[in-house]
Amino acid sequence: MKRNEKLPRAFYARDTIEVARDLLGKHLVHVCDGVERCGRIVETEAYIGAHDLASHSSKGITPRTSIMYGPPGHAYVYLIYGMHHCMNVVTETEGHGAAVLLRALEPVGPLEGSTKGPGLLCRAMGIDKSINGMDMLGDTLYIAEPSSQARFNIVARPRIGVAYAGEWAAADLRFYIEGNSYVSRK
């Protein structure tokens, strides 16, 4: 089988909105207990920096957000509502505090349970807080460009669950593949 191409650091070290859009269609891979789990990214959200009131980084550098303020290409994973994990990829440059949340995957190969939504995505991929801070250019967790795929349209919509963020709640910073049935919400 043809080997997919792992995304380089430079892919993540760019404008967060561009990264969020470009991540659509890419393959997220997690090697866990010798088993490779893989899903195609179909929905993302951009959290663009300290001035974005929906972003955890808007609180400044805290123990939790230090990963977001670190170098790009690392995983930022946290527990939300006491029961669900959410996975992000750090973008831009060290000190910027931006990341892209992965919200939904289309399964590539066997995956247990739904991958439709950030909490379920992490459960199906075996992602939890032990992954927090991991470099996504290693061999355990990474994102790769698939060898080939059909062209698709990108839809931009407001982010989910950020009503507290004032004006930022309305910004079109959620992106998904038009017509894909694994997108968590229209």
Added chain:
DNA sequence: GAAAAGATCGGG
């Protein structure tokens, strides 16, 4: 110390 709220999900 204590309290409140949260980038969610599933059940009623």
Added chain:
DNA sequence: CCGATCTTTTCT
């Protein structure tokens, strides 16, 4: 619409 469930941050 509401409860589960627990971490992080903020307030006293």
